[in-house]
Amino acid sequence: MKLALPPLTRTHWLLFALFLATAAASGFFAGRFVENARHWSETPQEPIKGWMTLGYLAHAYEVPVADLHQALDLPPEPPDRRPLAEIAEERKLPLDALRLRLEHAIAMARGEVARPPPSNGASEAEP
Amino acid sequence: MSEELVDLVVDHGAIALFGILIANCLGMPFPTSLLLMALGSFVGQGEMELWPLLFAGISGAVIGDQTGYLLGRLGGNLVLHRLTRRPRAARTFDKAEALVWRWGGPGIYFSRWLLSPLGPWVNLATGLTRYPWPRFAIWDFLGLSTWIGLYFGLGLLFSRSVQSLADLTDNLTWMLLFTLLTLLIGWLLLRRLRKEATAKVVTPASDPPPDTEVR
Numbered sequence: 001m002k003l004a005l006p007p008l009t010r011t012h013w014l015l016f017a018l019f020l021a022t023a024a025a026s027g028f029f030a031g032r033f034v035e036n037a038r039h040w041s042e043t044p045q046e047p048i049k050g051w052m053t054l055g056y057l058a059h060a061y062e063v064p065v066a067d068l069h070q071a072l073d074l075p076p077e078p079p080d081r082r083p084l085a086e087i088a089e090e091r092k093l094p095l096d097a098l099r100l101r102l103e104h105a106i107a108m109a110r111g112e113v114a115r116p117p118p119s120n121g122a123s124e125a126e127p
Numbered sequence: 128m129s130e131e132l133v134d135l136v137v138d139h140g141a142i143a144l145f146g147i148l149i150a151n152c153l154g155m156p157f158p159t160s161l162l163l164m165a166l167g168s169f170v171g172q173g174e175m176e177l178w179p180l181l182f183a184g185i186s187g188a189v190i191g192d193q194t195g196y197l198l199g200r201l202g203g204n205l206v207l208h209r210l211t212r213r214p215r216a217a218r219t220f221d222k223a224e225a226l227v228w229r230w231g232g233p234g235i236y237f238s239r240w241l242l243s244p245l246g247p248w249v250n251l252a253t254g255l256t257r258y259p260w261p262r263f264a265i266w267d268f269l270g271l272s273t274w275i276g277l278y279f280g281l282g283l284l285f286s287r288s289v290q291s292l293a294d295l296t297d298n299l300t301w302m303l304l305f306t307l308l309t310l311l312i313g314w315l316l317l318r319r320l321r322k323e324a325t326a327k328v329v330t331p332a333s334d335p336p337p338d339t340e341v342r
Binding site (some may be wrong): 014022060062082085 | 129133134168286288290291292298305
């Protein structure tokens, strides 16, 4: 007694195509997962995103929150709790412009970039 | 989208989280993993209080899921009414119902947090197939508590790396979901081929036609 493989119908091919598509999607997300994990282990520093508040950034980068307020010309008190995207929108600036200023302020607070002399510090804080 | 959600909760507190999770559990594709972990981080920094957020989050998610289940149940009654006139479709529905009843508990639990994109569909499917409500409610509550507790906890624990962690968990979720789908489709294909092959059992007495390929 032998089993005969039935001729492949359109349904078989459709299921096979779906199988390949979902397997490919699975591989794609596995690749991204591995890439994320590798990136996180190599550079554990957070990328600056629009949802982040100045408080969160100060916490993540371990810098004084007042320095970040100063970088955006905001008064340190009361602390600004808005996400960066909202601050950028209010100022009609692209988020990247704020990101550059904050990255510079973070680098200064960590001593990676020399602080400007106190006399003209405010103007030279701009990147 | 993430910035609007974070802004809403920072401005309006727990009540905003309540509303966001109702909409999310009804199928709105909000980036809630990131939101919950960001809130966990804010709690860790002392900017927000944990208990109101936890209570509002679980309550909102439960209401959203229960609404989905109820919609499925109402739809199920309509479907059943129509199926009484179509016996073949009714048999297929009975099979689907048996499948949901068999796998319902773990399906509900894991689709709350590990395979969360399936959540709203599982709510509809369980309601549609008249899965017992008390069992749905218990599995749903357990799954949602795991989801919200786990993501708040991750935010608290990795409070300086919320974005990186959210990227990681999102990709993990989609990877698991597509792997599950791949296995399911592969199983369906194999089962179909095997079933059709068995139906065409060739015995030595019955010679195949000359142009049929026999393996």
